[in-house]
Amino acid sequence: MTSTAQELHPALTLEPGRTILELHGLEKRYPGTHALKPVNLAFKAGEIHAIVGENGAGKSTLIKLLTGVMPRTSGDVIWEGKPAALATPHEAMALGINAVHQEVVLCRHLTVAANMFLGEEDSRFGILQQRAMVRQAQKIIDDLGFDLPAHVMLGDLTIGQQQLIAAARATVRGTKFLIFDEPTAYLTRKEADQLFTLIRRLKVEGVTIIYISHRMEEVFELADRVSVLRDGTLVGTRNIAETNDAELVKMMINRSIEQVYHKEHFTPGATIVEARNLSGKGFENVSMSVRAGEIVGLYGLIGAGRSEFVTTLYGRHRKSGGQILWEGKEVKVNSEHDAIRLGMALAPESRRDQGLCLNLSVGLNLNLPIYKRISSNLLISRAQEKAQADRQIADLRIKTPTRSALASSLSGGNQQKIVIGKWLAHGGKLFIFDEPTVGVDVGTKAEIYRLFGALLSKGAGIILISSYLPEVYELADTLHVFRRGKLVATHGFRTADHEEILTQALAEKQEGPGGQI
Amino acid sequence: MSTEAIPAERPKRNYNALFGLTLLALLVLLWIILSVATPSFASANNISNLLRQGSMIAILAVGQTFVIITGGIDLSVGAVVGFATVIVAMLINAGIPVFLAILITLLVGVAIGMFHGFGIVKMGLPPFIITLATLTSLRGIGLLMTNGNSISINNDAFQTFSRSSFIGVPNLFWMVILVGIPAYIFLHHSRWGRYLFSVGSNAEASRLSGVNVQRTIYMAYTLSGLCAAFVGVLLASRIGIGNPTQAEGWELQAIASSVIGGTSLFGAVGSVHGPLLGAFILATINNGANLLNVNAFWQRIITGVLIIVIVYFDGLRRRGK
Structure with missing residues (x-):
């Protein structure tokens, strides 16, 4: 689908539009960090300008400065030829600068x-x-x-649909400059296509678009120009026609793309878990198994039943039929507690809603599953608590000032490392990762994939859920495709091509809004 | 457990300690001002009196804080105190040994707390609603049991307890220490304390991490009920009667003490020493206002304004950080 979209919309040649916004030495310092080093950049009316970079590279800071959420430390902003203070969100909106955020910030009720x-x-x-x-x-x-x-009610729509509404909302307010921050993170392919149509339309109307994404193929599909940030520095700006994937990744992380998907193959061992004709809310009749040393990928659209399947396996929801076998014996998994005792670990889909206690410390989050182990008779060993947290922070290279910093103060990628990291100390035989790299930069992705290898080498099995095909395609030893609550196809490592898998996931007939069930 | 803080922990430590100190400084400041302003404030008699006045709210506030940390609220504590005075009075008058009477009363408090847990966890009721319901019905049950009369307790030993002192400190204040130390260890040094915070911060994330969320909620409300029943016993001992209409509005004083002590009503933020200091700050204001002959109506207004000021500054500091 990606390729057809590219054929329909060949990279649009850049027209010499007038400059709408100029940044001269725009800079932001926080106490202790230099979040954005002086940036010089000019945006042209009616261009789609992608900004890419790792988490913590300064993208969010740049957006916050442009939308007036935070004041800049120094530098000038010239809006349509006149200096602009951009001191408040209100001022930014009055000028016509708007943003659509990754998490929908609207009223659900x-x-x-x-x-x-x-x-x-x-x-x-x-x-x-x-x-x-x-x-x-x-x-x-x-x-x-x-x-x-x-x-x-807005809340009755799916997250993806809400995102479309948020985008539509931004367009009706005299917007001349619209920033999209990772808009497709929670969208299905169809919703993403609708969003892209909207973006192209805005472009034709002369609106300048800043498009922030971790997904390279989207950048190449949409953007006219792309700027790369690394460690708060603007590394460079390229016309999209004059650059490629490899160059951008290299600019972003100083590392080649082959090193990102680092796949280690192990000889599969004994079967750890087996689902036999398992049914539950949102999926039915799913049979599959996971062996020691292998990654089983579950691919499909959001809402296709993958997350529901694993949460049922994990005891969060009740199964309505079928059996779960653990190491060959049938088991009852009535709660998360049962699952964890068997040796399962789940890193859930949504960091904010399911993964983290945001207003508590990094240390507490990392230790949450293992408090039983580091305490005797209810009393916690403070020394062990600290040592465990510090070890995880060092092992996973979590960027945090101290273990007592609040989880909410960390960047998305580092938060994701906590969600995954808390299970590494706990240990287990079956690790379930549900969308582990949503909103995570390339560098962190590579680190997470390397962790997979480490787990497999210790004889664990992994279930990897992803809506991002290259991820499951490059990593999974066995790839199951889900569609509308059913397991519709199974492939080995790289035995099918992208096109075939996509077709199986999308189904032959046209789907309803968002492709949700 | 007793290991010293490594440098990395320091910022938060200092911060918590600092807030404790600010409250303590405020309390000491109030004491100094009042000692200068009125001759009678600094007398041993008045200080004992002040400690007695603050003690019961302080114990309620500790229980309340456990609940608030989980993101809930317990409006029933005042009614539980009144109800407990009735239970303990009836039991003692029925000739049951004091020790046993107290134990049974405490178990009643535990049962009420369990019921709150049941309402929240199993029936899915909001904490505000279930505890509000208990607040009104417990007063009603107490009135039914007593026919609206006060029950005089016929046991001198029981009553002398709350009026006596041990090494110069009122027994009631010793009770604060008796509750405070285990509460501190529980909240800050035990696994369950950590779970209270994690559930208050994100129940779903805690559940998926293997925390027994339901049990944690049961525990918070049970502890609050237990603290309230204990205060009921102390109150019965102090005034020598059982009366279900006692302790009217104490739940609000307990919540106020907790909030002054830095507890966040959104959950996941709180301590044990904070609510204790909060309770004694409130007690000092009331005591001082009495000595200064401030109109009782004004006392209420001052208390209200103070709550706003303290919590506002606390919020400013948090955001500033």
Whole structure:
């Protein structure tokens, strides 16, 4: 699908548009860190400008400065020829600078229409013109070709659909400069395509787009130019037609792309876990097994039943039928507790909602599964608690000032290392990683993949769930494809091509909005 | 457990200690001002009195803090105190040995706490609702049991306890220490203490990490009920009667003490020493205002303003960090 999209939309040649925004020596210092070293960059009206870089490279800082969320330390910003202070989000919005964030920041309990007009409601004599707003919102949504209702609660939509609404919302507010921060992290392929259509449309209308993503193929599909940040420094800007994957990755991490997917092959040992005709909420009749030393990949769209399958295996949800066999014997897994006792470990899909206690320390998060081990008679050994946390921080190279820093203060990639890291100390025989690299930069990805190898070498088995095909394709020894709650196909390591797997995941017939069940 | 802090831990340590110190400094400052302003404040008699006044709220605040750390709230504690005075009075008057009467009363507190846990975990009720329901119905049950009358306790030994002192310190204050030290060890040095914080921060993440979330919630409310029943016993001993309408509004004083002591109502932030200091700051203000002949109505207003000021500055400092 990626390739066809590229054929339909060949890299658009750059027109000499006028400059809309210039950054002169834009800089940000925090106490102790130099988050953004002086950046000089000019954005042209109507260009799609991708910004790539590892987590912590300064992308978020740049966005926060441009949207007025934080004040800059020094440097000048010239907006349409005039200096701009960009001291408050309000000022940025008044100029026409808007952002769509990776996590949807809208009100889940209001309708789609109410969200679209939030803060700019249409009212007559103080009475909200609700019906008119719904009509208007519906028209905007229909125009964009999204096929979503305007009168339902935002929370009733999938995350991907909410993301589309957030994007649509940003476009109706006189936006001239729109920043997308990892917008496709939670989108299905179809939703992503709809979003890309929207972005291209905005471009034609002369809106400048900044597009931040870790997914290289999206950058090449969409962008006119791409800028690379590394360690707070702007490494360079390239016209998309004059660069390639390898060059960008090299600029980002000073490392070649082959080193990212580092696959070690082990001879599979005994079967660790086997699901026989397992059914539950969101999936049915799934049979598969995992052996020691192998990675079993589960590929499919978001909502295809992969996460539901593993959470049921893990005892979070009740199974409605079928059997779970652990090392050849049938077992009952009624709770996470049972699963952990057997030797399972789950790094869940959403860091924020399921993975981390954000307002607690890094150390506590890392130690959470092993408190039983580092305490005797309920009393914790403080010395062990500290030693364990520090060892994990060092082993996983988690970038944090101290183990007592709050988890929320870390970058996404480092947070993900905690989610994974807390299970390494605990140990286990079966590790389940659900979307372990969403919103994680290339460098951290490589580190996470290397951890997989270390686990396998110790005789563990891994279930790897990913919506990013190259990831499961390059890493999984056995690849299962899920579609609408069913396991529809199984492949060995690199035995099928991308096209075939994609077709199996997407199904032959056209799907409903978002391809969700 | 007793190992010294390695440098990396220091920032947070200092920060927590600093907040404890600021509160302690505030308390000492209040004491100095009041000693200068009124001749009677610094008298041994008044200080004992002050410690007695603050003690019971302090113990309630500790139990309340456990609950608030999990992200909940326990509105029932005042009613539990009143109810416990009735239970312990009836049991003692029925001729049951004091020791046994106290034990049974404490078990009643545990049962009430378990019921709250049940309502939250099994019935899915919000903590605010289930404890509000207990608040009103417990007062009703107590009134039914006593026909609305006070029960005088016929046991001198039971009553002398709360009026006596041990090495110059009122027994009631010793009770704060008796509760405070195990509570401190529990919250800051035990696995379950860590689980209270983790559940308050993110219950789902805790569950997936193998923490027994339900048991943790049961435990928090049970401890709060236990503390409240214990305070009920102390109150019955102090005033010598059992009356279900006692301790009206104490739940709010306990919550206020906890919040002044740095506990976050959003959960996952709190300590044991904070609420203790908070309770004695409130007690000092009331005591001082009485000595200064400040209108009792004004006392309430001052308390309210103080809560806002202290919590506001605490919030500023946190954000500033």
